[in-house]
Amino acid sequence: MNWINILNDVINYIESNLNSEISHEEISKISCCSYYHFQKVFSYITGLSLGEYIRNRKMTLAAFDIQKDEGRIIDIAYKYGYASPNSFNKAFKSVHGIPPIKAKNNKAILNIFPKLSLSLEISGTEDVxxxxxxxxxxxxxxxxxxxxxxxxxxxxxxxxxxxxxxxxxxxxxxxxxxxxxxxxxxxxxxxxxxxxxxxxxxxxxxxxxxxxxxxxxxxxxxxxxxxxxxxxxxxxxxxxxxxxxxxxxxxxxxxxxxxxxxxxxxxxxxxxxxxxxxxxx
Missing domain, CATH: 3.20.80.10 (Regulatory factor, effector binding domain)
Known part of the structure; x- marks a missing residue:
């Protein structure tokens, strides 16, 4: 089982479903292990929790939509799976440091979190x-x-x-x-x-x-x-x-x-x- 390949497969699945449901069952199926075990491996390898990575990716795309004026903020919130404006505002602010409404300003400074792509490493710089x-x-x-x-x-x-x-x-x-x-x-x-x-x-x-x-x-x-x-x-x-x-x-x-x-x-x-x-x- 090559965990790097598995993680890349799951990341591709997540990327295709950022504006729809991300199924725990489907992630388990792709990774051939429980969702819980996969989350552990993901955090060990990437240094991010799986939930944090998904949130960062969703808020990156949401910021693009807001700046391109792709609809009302509430509609963009629903698009990325947030059932209430408050939960979307909280997630957006945690990533970008500003509320969504302020992202409409072209001068707003926003954070971009690109899609992860993982590869094997041979380090050897530190003995364990x-x-x-x-x-x-x-x-x-x-x-x-x-x-x-x-x-x-x-x-x-x-x-x-x-x-x-x-x-x-x-x-x-x-x-x-x-x-x-x-x-x-x-x-x-x-x-x-x-x-x-x-x-x-x-x-x-x-x-x-x-x-x-x-x-x-x-x-x-x-x-x-x-x-x-x-x-x-x-x-x-x-x-x-x-x-x-x-x-x-x-x-x-x-x-x-x-x-x-x-x-x-x-x-x-x-x-x-x-x-x-x-x-x-």
Whole structure:
């Protein structure tokens, strides 16, 4: 599965439907995976959420229509799928910095977001240490929060969940349950279907989960384990980007589509790991 080709196919589909319905089901069909998984890969490779990219493209075309006087602003809003003037005004202003009415002025300064076109990259300018391991199924226990299929919402939900768990000392309570590999606190993104998406703050354990915690089993798999240190948020994003753009296209593996696992230390060190499931092509 060449993710660069798949992303370009989906981008072409989006481009053909910017003024009509963009179907989650059709994107899943083109990408051969769930809409949720596709959004994750899209954001890792492009640095944009899928929703943000679609909005930027729609507002670029809407600005052209407004400046060419292609109709009333309310009609242009409906053309690009906005059911109310308020939602269209908010989206337009978030992209261009001005309300739609002011875009009619020929001197208005507007932003243009062109269609994306992706290609393979061979960088090699920065080493990332990794290993490939086979691991039997294992159980994780911890707390969880429900996620949305909308990745933009999840980018807010997950950091707030971490803050809450840290502030109520839940992380320290997990230590006593971590009696299995991998060692450390786990951030696990678990997708079963569109109604069952959770993010777990957990540990790997053979112990029985107490009543105030949840447990799930991670299936047997081959994992590529990236090791890194430094700023967690920036480094994690960089690892996923390098995996999909630079490592996976030239390997003999495919993305395994199991939960991605981030392993953080209990101590104050900056060393951490990212576990990504892979399988033979």
């Amino acid at each position: 240490k990794y290993s490939i391991v086979e691991k039997e199924s294992f159980k994780i226990i911890g707390n969880r929060i429900s996620l949305s299929e909308n990745m933009n919402e999840n980018f807010k939900i997950v950091p707030n969940f971490w803050k809450k768990m840290i502030n109520n000392d839940f992380i320290n309570k997990l230590k006593e349950f971590n009696n299995n590999y991998p060692k450390g606190i786990l951030g696990v993104n678990y997708f079963k279907n569109s109604r069952y998406i959770y993010y777990y703050i957990s540990v790997s354990s053979n112990k029985k989960a107490p009543k105030n915690m949840y447990e799930i089993n991670i299936p047997k798999s081959t994992w590529i384990i990236f090791k890194s240190e430094g700023d967690f948020e920036k480094s994690v994003q960089k690892i996923y980007t390098k995996f999909f753009k630079e490592w996976l296209p030239f390997s003999n593996y495919e993305y395994g589509k199991l939960p991605d696992i981030e392993v953080y230390p209990f101590d104050k060190s900056k060393n951490f790991e990212v576990w990504i499931s892979i399988k033979n092509k």
